[in-house]
Amino acid sequence: MSLFMDMSITCPNCGAVNRIEAVESVNADRRPDLRDAILAGTFQVSPCESCDEPVRLEPQFNYLDVSAGLWIAAYPGRLMPDLLEIEDSVNEVYRKSYGAGAMQSAQAVGEVLQKRLTFGWPAVREKILLRAEGIADAEAEMLKLDLMRRLPEAPLAPGIELRIVDRTGDGLVLIWVETVSETVLQEFTAATALLDEIRGNAEGWAPIRAALENGPFVDMQKLYMGEGRAVAE
Template sequence: MSLFHPVNLLCPQCEAPVSMSAVGSVNADRRPDLRDDILENRFQDAACPACGESFRLQPQFNYLDAGRGQWIAAMPANRLRDHLELEDEANDLFSTSYGSQAPAAAQEVGKGLTVRLTFGWPAVREKLLLRQLELDDVIVEMMKLHILRSVETAPLAEGIELRLVDVDEETGSYVFAWLETASEKYIEYLNVPSELYVVIHDNPEGWAAIRGRLETGPFVDMQKLYMGEGRHTGDERQAG
């Protein structure tokens, strides 16, 4: 089931008290409307009753969509640098919920789930969108690396990220956007031919080393490649 709990916050604009329900877990099989809210960038929105300022509670919940084979530990964007520690925590939680430490019935569900760890709303939304589009998220991260090598300039900096956000229906190309993680403000859009996905998909040997680095844990995101040495291939703890 999807679980919520009451939280008391201060408005970021006027510091008036704001009460709302914060999600602890989302079961998209039973509450598909919550999945829709995430995709529409309106989940966990709040408005200050005193000044009317709108803001969004940062994600900190577990997401399950057994029908689409997804289990995600969604964390606040400011925890990004703790990704190695949080990968271990996510793997442990999955193990007791749907992996080797879970009851037999839950393990059956877990066999069909892909485990992921995300930071911030744009990242968790992207994972849902990619599964809807039936795209391999590892290949999409490799597309981003290719984009970085191909463009003359890129607004790459801490707090700025590149996300696949849509599909151009007229051209069939993938729409990527540079955006600010905290504010979710879009900075710049790029249309990338869908052929790039096919080229990378059809060249597994050429991309094997990068895939290996991206798949060292449930945090599958090119940002991990820029944050120190990281976890060595084969050293990760396997969920389940």
């Protein structure tokens, strides 16, 4: 099932306090409309009761899509600096829900699930999109690292990230976006052939892949966010 709870949120436009039904967990197998709403950017958005401007809650929920083989712990973008602590807590939640600490039937479900942690709306949306497009997220992150080497004017800074938002006939559409405000700074398209190049050089990318896949936060940003976590031998 999908769980909701009542939350208060202050409208950033007029300051009015709105009551919004916040989601705590999304089951996309039973509620594909919620998955579609996340992809469309309309999930947890409602007009302010006072000024009618759209008000959006931060993501803070668990997302389950067994048919897509995906489980996501979605956190607010502003919490990314607390990444290691949150990863530990997410690992524990997952362990009890679908891992070694769960019932046998749940563990069987867990065998098909990829466990992921995201910060902010653009990130959770991207994970769902990539899974639907059949693109491995670690490879998508390698593509971004590759692109950053090719784009000297990339507006890279803390709080600004590169996200894949669509796939068209021309390739993958990417945006530079402020994680919290979701202000888009630049948009461009990258040829999907770049992904094939990465797949063709598995050995060269192996150390970066290992770092990306070490923990549920599969995101290139962790490679330049301080010490990070040691890769297990």
